Amino acid sequence: MQLIEKIDKIVEQSSPLTIHNILKFLEEHYNIKILYAVESGSRAYGFNTPDSDYDIKFIYSKPLEQYISLSEPLQSIDLFDSSRTYDFLGYDIKKAMKLYSKSDPTIYEMSQSPVKYVDTEMFQRDKFSLRKLCNHYRGMLHSNFKKYKVEKMTQSDRKHYLYMIRAYLQGNYIANKGLFPPVDIRQLLKTTDKDKLILFTNKLLNQELLSMGEMSILNAIFSVYLDDDVFRFKVREISDEEFRSETNYFNDKLKYYVFEKYPASDIRWLI
Structure with missing residues:
Protein backbone atom coordinates (compact mmCIF):
# COMPACT_ATOMS: atom_id res chain seq x y z
CA MET A 1 0.00 0.00 0.00
CA PHE A 128 16.54 35.02 17.09
CA SER A 129 17.77 38.22 15.44
CA LEU A 130 15.16 40.98 15.34
CA ARG A 131 17.03 42.71 12.54
CA LYS A 132 17.04 39.61 10.33
CA LEU A 133 13.35 39.01 10.98
CA CYS A 134 12.47 42.63 10.21
CA ASN A 135 14.37 42.52 6.93
CA HIS A 136 12.69 39.23 6.08
CA TYR A 137 9.14 40.57 6.54
CA ARG A 138 9.90 43.70 4.56
CA GLY A 139 11.47 41.59 1.81
CA MET A 140 8.46 39.28 1.81
CA LEU A 141 6.11 42.22 1.32
CA HIS A 142 8.32 43.64 -1.43
CA SER A 143 8.42 40.40 -3.44
CA ASN A 144 4.72 39.61 -2.96
CA PHE A 145 3.67 43.18 -3.78
CA LYS A 146 5.71 43.06 -6.97
CA LYS A 147 4.22 39.69 -7.91
CA TYR A 148 0.59 40.04 -6.81
CA LYS A 149 -0.23 43.77 -6.91
CA VAL A 150 -3.58 44.39 -8.62
CA GLU A 151 -5.91 47.35 -9.04
CA LYS A 152 -9.10 45.29 -9.14
CA MET A 153 -9.36 42.51 -6.59
CA THR A 154 -10.70 39.04 -7.32
CA GLN A 155 -11.28 36.24 -4.81
CA SER A 156 -7.91 34.68 -5.65
CA ASP A 157 -6.18 37.97 -4.72
CA ARG A 158 -7.73 38.17 -1.25
CA LYS A 159 -5.36 35.73 0.45
CA HIS A 160 -2.30 37.23 -1.24
CA TYR A 161 -3.19 40.61 0.23
CA LEU A 162 -3.74 39.14 3.69
CA TYR A 163 -0.22 37.73 3.57
CA MET A 164 1.08 41.14 2.48
CA ILE A 165 -0.77 42.94 5.26
CA ARG A 166 0.60 40.50 7.81
CA ALA A 167 4.17 41.03 6.57
CA TYR A 168 3.64 44.81 6.67
CA LEU A 169 2.35 44.69 10.24
CA GLN A 170 5.14 42.40 11.43
CA GLY A 171 7.88 44.56 9.92
CA ASN A 172 6.37 47.68 11.45
CA TYR A 173 5.95 45.97 14.81
CA ILE A 174 9.65 45.13 14.99
CA ALA A 175 10.86 48.50 13.66
CA ASN A 176 8.64 50.60 15.94
CA LYS A 177 8.62 48.51 19.11
CA GLY A 178 11.89 46.60 18.92
CA LEU A 179 10.00 43.49 20.01
CA PHE A 180 9.26 40.08 18.54
CA PRO A 181 5.97 40.13 16.61
CA PRO A 182 3.03 37.75 17.02
CA VAL A 183 2.14 35.65 13.98
CA ASP A 184 -1.66 36.01 14.23
CA ILE A 185 -2.95 38.82 12.03
CA ARG A 186 -5.76 39.74 14.45
CA GLN A 187 -3.25 40.31 17.23
CA LEU A 188 -1.10 42.37 14.88
CA LEU A 189 -4.06 44.56 13.91
CA LYS A 190 -4.33 45.68 17.54
CA THR A 191 -0.87 47.22 17.25
CA THR A 192 -1.58 49.64 14.38
CA ASP A 193 -3.40 52.98 14.40
CA LYS A 194 -4.10 52.97 10.65
CA ASP A 195 -7.90 52.91 10.61
CA LYS A 196 -8.15 52.28 6.87
CA LEU A 197 -5.80 49.31 7.09
CA ILE A 198 -7.82 47.85 9.97
CA LEU A 199 -11.05 48.32 8.00
CA PHE A 200 -9.64 46.73 4.84
CA THR A 201 -8.14 43.80 6.73
CA ASN A 202 -11.37 43.03 8.56
CA LYS A 203 -13.24 43.07 5.25
CA LEU A 204 -10.76 40.59 3.79
CA LEU A 205 -10.99 38.40 6.89
CA ASN A 206 -14.76 38.35 6.38
CA GLN A 207 -14.10 37.10 2.83
CA GLU A 208 -15.20 40.39 1.27
CA LEU A 209 -13.39 41.96 -1.67
CA LEU A 210 -12.04 45.51 -1.67
CA SER A 211 -13.27 48.11 -4.14
CA MET A 212 -10.89 49.67 -6.65
CA GLY A 213 -10.78 52.81 -4.50
CA GLU A 214 -9.87 50.79 -1.42
CA MET A 215 -7.26 48.87 -3.39
CA SER A 216 -5.69 52.16 -4.47
CA ILE A 217 -5.37 53.25 -0.83
CA LEU A 218 -3.96 49.89 0.32
CA ASN A 219 -1.45 49.75 -2.53
CA ALA A 220 -0.35 53.29 -1.65
CA ILE A 221 0.21 52.26 2.00
CA PHE A 222 2.49 49.46 0.84
CA SER A 223 4.34 51.65 -1.68
CA VAL A 224 5.08 54.37 0.89
CA TYR A 225 6.28 51.78 3.38
CA LEU A 226 8.60 50.08 0.90
CA ASP A 227 10.11 53.42 -0.18
CA ASP A 228 10.46 54.76 3.36
CA ASP A 229 14.07 55.73 4.12
CA VAL A 230 13.13 56.37 7.76
CA PHE A 231 12.03 52.75 8.07
CA ARG A 232 15.34 51.58 6.63
CA PHE A 233 17.14 53.69 9.22
CA LYS A 234 15.02 52.16 11.99
CA VAL A 235 15.95 48.67 10.83
CA ARG A 236 19.66 49.53 10.89
CA GLU A 237 19.23 50.89 14.41
CA ILE A 238 17.62 47.71 15.75
CA SER A 239 19.92 46.31 18.40
CA ASP A 240 20.94 42.70 18.12
CA GLU A 241 22.49 42.68 21.56
CA GLU A 242 19.93 40.13 22.71
CA PHE A 243 20.73 37.88 19.76
CA ARG A 244 23.12 35.16 20.85
Whole structure:
Protein backbone atom coordinates (compact mmCIF):
# COMPACT_ATOMS: atom_id res chain seq x y z
CA MET A 1 0.00 0.00 0.00
CA GLN A 2 1.33 3.43 -0.96
CA LEU A 3 2.22 5.90 1.78
CA ILE A 4 -0.47 8.38 0.71
CA GLU A 5 -3.08 5.60 0.78
CA LYS A 6 -2.11 4.77 4.36
CA ILE A 7 -2.50 8.42 5.35
CA ASP A 8 -5.86 8.54 3.55
CA LYS A 9 -7.07 5.63 5.69
CA ILE A 10 -6.23 7.58 8.85
CA VAL A 11 -8.02 10.66 7.48
CA GLU A 12 -11.11 8.59 6.57
CA GLN A 13 -11.60 7.73 10.24
CA SER A 14 -12.54 11.40 10.81
CA SER A 15 -11.18 11.43 14.33
CA PRO A 16 -10.60 14.66 16.29
CA LEU A 17 -7.10 13.22 16.74
CA THR A 18 -6.45 12.84 12.99
CA ILE A 19 -3.32 15.00 13.02
CA HIS A 20 -1.91 13.30 16.12
CA ASN A 21 -2.66 9.91 14.58
CA ILE A 22 -0.85 10.84 11.37
CA LEU A 23 2.14 12.11 13.36
CA LYS A 24 2.23 8.82 15.27
CA PHE A 25 2.07 6.92 11.98
CA LEU A 26 4.97 8.97 10.59
CA GLU A 27 7.06 8.14 13.64
CA GLU A 28 6.53 4.44 13.04
CA HIS A 29 6.91 4.58 9.26
CA TYR A 30 10.14 6.61 9.21
CA ASN A 31 11.53 5.37 12.54
CA ILE A 32 11.73 8.90 13.91
CA LYS A 33 10.82 10.71 17.08
CA ILE A 34 8.72 13.85 16.57
CA LEU A 35 9.99 16.48 18.98
CA TYR A 36 7.92 19.47 17.96
CA ALA A 37 4.86 19.91 15.72
CA VAL A 38 2.74 22.98 15.04
CA GLU A 39 0.17 24.43 12.70
CA SER A 40 1.50 26.92 10.17
CA GLY A 41 -0.09 28.85 7.31
CA SER A 42 -3.53 30.41 7.46
CA ARG A 43 -4.75 28.44 10.49
CA ALA A 44 -1.84 29.78 12.54
CA TYR A 45 -2.01 33.26 11.02
CA GLY A 46 -5.69 33.82 11.78
CA PHE A 47 -7.18 34.06 8.29
CA ASN A 48 -8.29 30.50 7.65
CA THR A 49 -11.72 29.68 6.27
CA PRO A 50 -13.78 26.54 7.05
CA ASP A 51 -12.32 24.79 4.00
CA SER A 52 -8.69 25.78 4.64
CA ASP A 53 -6.23 22.93 4.63
CA TYR A 54 -3.95 22.03 7.54
CA ASP A 55 -0.27 22.92 7.18
CA ILE A 56 1.67 21.03 9.82
CA LYS A 57 5.37 21.58 10.30
CA PHE A 58 7.39 19.38 12.62
CA ILE A 59 10.91 18.64 13.82
CA TYR A 60 12.13 15.10 14.35
CA SER A 61 15.19 13.10 15.35
CA LYS A 62 16.44 9.86 13.86
CA PRO A 63 18.16 6.96 15.66
CA LEU A 64 21.51 7.97 17.09
CA GLU A 65 23.61 5.79 14.78
CA GLN A 66 22.43 7.82 11.78
CA TYR A 67 24.10 10.94 13.20
CA ILE A 68 27.47 9.22 13.50
CA SER A 69 27.33 7.68 10.04
CA LEU A 70 29.12 8.91 6.91
CA SER A 71 25.74 9.32 5.25
CA GLU A 72 23.47 12.17 6.32
CA PRO A 73 20.12 11.27 7.91
CA LEU A 74 16.95 12.16 6.03
CA GLN A 75 16.92 15.96 6.32
CA SER A 76 13.26 16.58 5.58
CA ILE A 77 9.94 14.81 5.14
CA ASP A 78 7.32 16.33 2.85
CA LEU A 79 4.01 14.56 2.28
CA PHE A 80 0.24 15.02 2.16
CA ASP A 81 -3.01 13.12 1.79
CA SER A 82 -4.59 12.70 -1.64
CA SER A 83 -7.05 15.58 -1.09
CA ARG A 84 -4.26 17.92 0.10
CA THR A 85 -6.32 18.64 3.21
CA TYR A 86 -3.33 17.74 5.37
CA ASP A 87 0.15 18.88 4.37
CA PHE A 88 3.11 17.79 6.49
CA LEU A 89 6.63 19.18 6.31
CA GLY A 90 9.24 17.94 8.76
CA TYR A 91 12.84 18.96 9.43
CA ASP A 92 15.52 16.75 10.92
CA ILE A 93 16.73 18.18 14.25
CA LYS A 94 20.21 18.85 12.86
CA LYS A 95 18.80 20.85 9.95
CA ALA A 96 16.37 22.64 12.28
CA MET A 97 19.17 23.68 14.65
CA LYS A 98 21.22 25.01 11.72
CA LEU A 99 18.23 27.09 10.60
CA TYR A 100 17.58 28.20 14.19
CA SER A 101 21.20 29.38 14.51
CA LYS A 102 20.65 31.59 11.44
CA SER A 103 17.38 33.08 12.75
CA ASP A 104 15.45 31.43 9.95
CA PRO A 105 11.95 33.01 9.76
CA THR A 106 10.24 29.65 9.21
CA ILE A 107 11.70 28.36 12.47
CA TYR A 108 10.73 31.61 14.23
CA GLU A 109 7.13 31.29 13.06
CA MET A 110 7.05 27.65 14.11
CA SER A 111 8.22 28.73 17.56
CA GLN A 112 5.40 31.29 17.81
CA SER A 113 2.55 29.23 16.36
CA PRO A 114 -0.54 29.40 18.59
CA VAL A 115 -1.49 25.82 17.62
CA LYS A 116 0.97 23.22 18.90
CA TYR A 117 0.48 19.46 18.52
CA VAL A 118 3.79 18.46 20.13
CA ASP A 119 5.59 20.99 22.29
CA THR A 120 8.99 20.49 23.93
CA GLU A 121 9.71 24.20 24.54
CA MET A 122 12.54 23.92 22.05
CA PHE A 123 13.09 27.60 21.26
CA GLN A 124 14.09 30.81 23.03
CA ARG A 125 13.04 34.07 21.41
CA ASP A 126 16.23 35.90 22.37
CA LYS A 127 18.18 33.49 20.17
CA PHE A 128 16.54 35.02 17.09
CA SER A 129 17.77 38.22 15.44
CA LEU A 130 15.16 40.98 15.34
CA ARG A 131 17.03 42.71 12.54
CA LYS A 132 17.04 39.61 10.33
CA LEU A 133 13.35 39.01 10.98
CA CYS A 134 12.47 42.63 10.21
CA ASN A 135 14.37 42.52 6.93
CA HIS A 136 12.69 39.23 6.08
CA TYR A 137 9.14 40.57 6.54
CA ARG A 138 9.90 43.70 4.56
CA GLY A 139 11.47 41.59 1.81
CA MET A 140 8.46 39.28 1.81
CA LEU A 141 6.11 42.22 1.32
CA HIS A 142 8.32 43.64 -1.43
CA SER A 143 8.42 40.40 -3.44
CA ASN A 144 4.72 39.61 -2.96
CA PHE A 145 3.67 43.18 -3.78
CA LYS A 146 5.71 43.06 -6.97
CA LYS A 147 4.22 39.69 -7.91
CA TYR A 148 0.59 40.04 -6.81
CA LYS A 149 -0.23 43.77 -6.91
CA VAL A 150 -3.58 44.39 -8.62
CA GLU A 151 -5.91 47.35 -9.04
CA LYS A 152 -9.10 45.29 -9.14
CA MET A 153 -9.36 42.51 -6.59
CA THR A 154 -10.70 39.04 -7.32
CA GLN A 155 -11.28 36.24 -4.81
CA SER A 156 -7.91 34.68 -5.65
CA ASP A 157 -6.18 37.97 -4.72
CA ARG A 158 -7.73 38.17 -1.25
CA LYS A 159 -5.36 35.73 0.45
CA HIS A 160 -2.30 37.23 -1.24
CA TYR A 161 -3.19 40.61 0.23
CA LEU A 162 -3.74 39.14 3.69
CA TYR A 163 -0.22 37.73 3.57
CA MET A 164 1.08 41.14 2.48
CA ILE A 165 -0.77 42.94 5.26
CA ARG A 166 0.60 40.50 7.81
CA ALA A 167 4.17 41.03 6.57
CA TYR A 168 3.64 44.81 6.67
CA LEU A 169 2.35 44.69 10.24
CA GLN A 170 5.14 42.40 11.43
CA GLY A 171 7.88 44.56 9.92
CA ASN A 172 6.37 47.68 11.45
CA TYR A 173 5.95 45.97 14.81
CA ILE A 174 9.65 45.13 14.99
CA ALA A 175 10.86 48.50 13.66
CA ASN A 176 8.64 50.60 15.94
CA LYS A 177 8.62 48.51 19.11
CA GLY A 178 11.89 46.60 18.92
CA LEU A 179 10.00 43.49 20.01
CA PHE A 180 9.26 40.08 18.54
CA PRO A 181 5.97 40.13 16.61
CA PRO A 182 3.03 37.75 17.02
CA VAL A 183 2.14 35.65 13.98
CA ASP A 184 -1.66 36.01 14.23
CA ILE A 185 -2.95 38.82 12.03
CA ARG A 186 -5.76 39.74 14.45
CA GLN A 187 -3.25 40.31 17.23
CA LEU A 188 -1.10 42.37 14.88
CA LEU A 189 -4.06 44.56 13.91
CA LYS A 190 -4.33 45.68 17.54
CA THR A 191 -0.87 47.22 17.25
CA THR A 192 -1.58 49.64 14.38
CA ASP A 193 -3.40 52.98 14.40
CA LYS A 194 -4.10 52.97 10.65
CA ASP A 195 -7.90 52.91 10.61
CA LYS A 196 -8.15 52.28 6.87
CA LEU A 197 -5.80 49.31 7.09
CA ILE A 198 -7.82 47.85 9.97
CA LEU A 199 -11.05 48.32 8.00
CA PHE A 200 -9.64 46.73 4.84
CA THR A 201 -8.14 43.80 6.73
CA ASN A 202 -11.37 43.03 8.56
CA LYS A 203 -13.24 43.07 5.25
CA LEU A 204 -10.76 40.59 3.79
CA LEU A 205 -10.99 38.40 6.89
CA ASN A 206 -14.76 38.35 6.38
CA GLN A 207 -14.10 37.10 2.83
CA GLU A 208 -15.20 40.39 1.27
CA LEU A 209 -13.39 41.96 -1.67
CA LEU A 210 -12.04 45.51 -1.67
CA SER A 211 -13.27 48.11 -4.14
CA MET A 212 -10.89 49.67 -6.65
CA GLY A 213 -10.78 52.81 -4.50
CA GLU A 214 -9.87 50.79 -1.42
CA MET A 215 -7.26 48.87 -3.39
CA SER A 216 -5.69 52.16 -4.47
CA ILE A 217 -5.37 53.25 -0.83
CA LEU A 218 -3.96 49.89 0.32
CA ASN A 219 -1.45 49.75 -2.53
CA ALA A 220 -0.35 53.29 -1.65
CA ILE A 221 0.21 52.26 2.00
CA PHE A 222 2.49 49.46 0.84
CA SER A 223 4.34 51.65 -1.68
CA VAL A 224 5.08 54.37 0.89
CA TYR A 225 6.28 51.78 3.38
CA LEU A 226 8.60 50.08 0.90
CA ASP A 227 10.11 53.42 -0.18
CA ASP A 228 10.46 54.76 3.36
CA ASP A 229 14.07 55.73 4.12
CA VAL A 230 13.13 56.37 7.76
CA PHE A 231 12.03 52.75 8.07
CA ARG A 232 15.34 51.58 6.63
CA PHE A 233 17.14 53.69 9.22
CA LYS A 234 15.02 52.16 11.99
CA VAL A 235 15.95 48.67 10.83
CA ARG A 236 19.66 49.53 10.89
CA GLU A 237 19.23 50.89 14.41
CA ILE A 238 17.62 47.71 15.75
CA SER A 239 19.92 46.31 18.40
CA ASP A 240 20.94 42.70 18.12
CA GLU A 241 22.49 42.68 21.56
CA GLU A 242 19.93 40.13 22.71
CA PHE A 243 20.73 37.88 19.76
CA ARG A 244 23.12 35.16 20.85
CA SER A 245 24.55 33.05 18.07
CA GLU A 246 27.01 31.02 20.13
CA THR A 247 27.74 27.77 18.36
CA ASN A 248 27.85 25.92 21.68
CA TYR A 249 24.24 26.79 22.48
CA PHE A 250 22.91 25.24 19.27
CA ASN A 251 25.28 22.28 19.47
CA ASP A 252 24.10 21.60 23.01
CA LYS A 253 20.48 21.78 21.85
CA LEU A 254 21.25 19.30 19.09
CA LYS A 255 22.96 16.87 21.47
CA TYR A 256 20.11 17.09 23.95
CA TYR A 257 17.39 16.26 21.44
CA VAL A 258 19.38 13.53 19.70
CA PHE A 259 20.58 11.84 22.89
CA GLU A 260 17.45 12.11 25.03
CA LYS A 261 15.86 9.19 23.17
CA TYR A 262 18.53 6.79 24.39
CA PRO A 263 19.56 5.49 27.83
CA ALA A 264 22.68 7.14 29.24
CA SER A 265 24.57 3.84 29.10
CA ASP A 266 24.18 3.78 25.32
CA ILE A 267 25.63 7.23 24.72
CA ARG A 268 28.20 7.72 27.47
CA TRP A 269 31.09 7.02 25.11
CA LEU A 270 29.93 9.77 22.74
CA ILE A 271 29.70 12.60 25.28
